[in-house]
Amino acid sequence: MKSSNKCVNLRKSLGSVPGVEVGQEFCCRAELVVTGVHCQVMRGIDWVVRNGERYATSIVESGQYSSSMKSKDEVVYCGEGGNPVIGGRGCLRDQKLSGGNLALKNSFHSKNPVRFIRRYNLTKHGSGLRDANHERLSKCKYVYEGIFYVHQYRKERGRFGKLMYKFRLTRNLTRDGSAPVGSTRNLTRDGSAPVSISSSRALEHVSVNDISQGREKVSIRVLCAVGKERPSPFNYIVYNIYPQPKYLSRPIGCNCKEGCHSRICSCVIKNGGELPYKQDGHIKKFKPLVYECGPSCTCSHTCVNRASQSGIRFELEIFQTRGKGWGVRSRSHIPLGSFVCEYIGKVLPDELVLPEFNKHQYFFNIGVGGAICRENGDCFTINARAHGNIGRFINHSCSPNLYAQNVLFDHNDKRMPHIMLFASKDIPPLRELTFDYRASHVRCADVLQRMKCYCNAIACKEKRPK
Numbered sequence: 001m002k003s004s005n006k007c008v009n010l011r012k013s014l015g016s017v018p019g020v021e022v023g024q025e026f027c028c029r030a031e032l033v034v035t036g037v038h039c040q041v042m043r044g045i046d047w048v049v050r051n052g053e054r055y056a057t058s059i060v061e062s063g064q065y066s067s068s069m070k071s072k073d074e075v076v077y078c079g080e081g082g083n084p085v086i087g088g089r090g091c092l093r094d095q096k097l098s099g100g101n102l103a104l105k106n107s108f109h110s111k112n113p114v115r116f117i118r119r120y121n122l123t124k125h126g127s128g129l130r131d132a133n134h135e136r137l138s139k140c141k142y143v144y145e146g147i148f149y150v151h152q153y154r155k156e157r158g159r160f161g162k163l164m165y166k167f168r169l170t171r172n173l174t175r176d177g178s179a180p181v182g183s184t185r186n187l188t189r190d191g192s193a194p195v196s197i198s199s200s201r202a203l204e205h206v207s208v209n210d211i212s213q214g215r216e217k218v219s220i221r222v223l224c225a226v227g228k229e230r231p232s233p234f235n236y237i238v239y240n241i242y243p244q245p246k247y248l249s250r251p252i253g254c255n256c257k258e259g260c261h262s263r264i265c266s267c268v269i270k271n272g273g274e275l276p277y278k279q280d281g282h283i284k285k286f287k288p289l290v291y292e293c294g295p296s297c298t299c300s301h302t303c304v305n306r307a308s309q310s311g312i313r314f315e316l317e318i319f320q321t322r323g324k325g326w327g328v329r330s331r332s333h334i335p336l337g338s339f340v341c342e343y344i345g346k347v348l349p350d351e352l353v354l355p356e357f358n359k360h361q362y363f364f365n366i367g368v369g370g371a372i373c374r375e376n377g378d379c380f381t382i383n384a385r386a387h388g389n390i391g392r393f394i395n396h397s398c399s400p401n402l403y404a405q406n407v408l409f410d411h412n413d414k415r416m417p418h419i420m421l422f423a424s425k426d427i428p429p430l431r432e433l434t435f436d437y438r439a440s441h442v443r444c445a446d447v448l449q450r451m452k453c454y455c456n457a458i459a460c461k462e463k464r465p466k
């Protein structure tokens, strides 16, 4: 590719590489080279020389040294050289402050950005790049994690008794170069910041560590721009509040013991004879209604047909967008088809909600495709204003990356299925999560007109797809 001039970004640069987004995957080191993300095929540290000094441009954490990822925003990276795991016992020696180590040290002093790429080993069924026959192209993948800054470095004895350099890199940096307590990332210098706030030049800090107060499996933090307010108070719940829960009938469960794969599973039959989820738990396609196994079933809790009921897995965070109030994003990559979160709140009959529809922001009108709603003559809306979960903070987009899937598992009332939000595309870290309010709300003909008003009223700040 080099000889036929097909490489891009050939001039080594500091900071983001044009066209490369945080979360972008590469199937091998050569792909990093031809895109200009990391121009060394073997070495973990790449550098550029400026005014006679070398500065680190990028590092690849490949798992061969004892580097460790402390969090999504922090890595302790071991310097290069003297590692017998790479060069054999003959190369066991103290690391020197030269080459890439010197470049990282200079980047520490000059506060230069360093691109951080991480290698992930892939499991047999895991995600990763595949060819046309769905064969995995490699045993690992490299993910561009974003721009980091060298925050500290030190020399210490490594596991082979030799001296080694350890560099602590963090995603965040104030303009004076010090990492602020509790802050997460520099929005102004990091190309990874979501478009909606990248130009706000405000520095975020964690204002609430876990807005769910331990109710979710992962903590859901709230990031605030300095001097801005927190979200107005509401009661964080993880189960819907139903109007008359005791009248909700339990579905007839399946009797499977060995996993719900076969066509004799009654839940699979309800889904038209096909499991709605792949073995990795990703949903296969949108359906008007998905029947998951539930409390009436004998299958195990790890059954693949329970993908959306076991709670949030991704590290979601609430942040301030530009012009749309609060929004939601994930700190890690979300693969296509993953369950992200449920839209939870108080389920109310429409007639109680409609008079107030245009007054409140946190309504989600449910009902399977409108038809069931109309057949039965009554429709329901989830009101997440006073009671809700992270779903209430997700904004509308005309080109969304989530979609709402109706799911039943713990009751049988098709008029009020769970609203489960799934990724409709691969979503890079820190990209705002959105769904199309119109597609999700336009369920009942009689509320269609109101929803049109609602959508126009919010004066969508998202670009419409061409």
Ligand SMILES: C[S@@+](CC[C@H](N)C(=O)[O-])C[C@H]1O[C@@H](n2cnc3c(N)ncnc32)[C@H](O)[C@@H]1O
Binding pocket: 323, 324, 325, 326, 327, 360, 361, 362, 363, 392, 393, 394, 395, 396, 397, 458, 459, 460, 461, 462
């Ligand atoms: C369910 S809430 C979403 C969270 C909300 N942004 C907040 O701050 O709590 C819906 C409200 O967010 C705002 N909103 C959502 N999507 C929007 C968009 N694309 N453009 C402008 N405003 C939007 C509107 O005020 C809407 O009534």
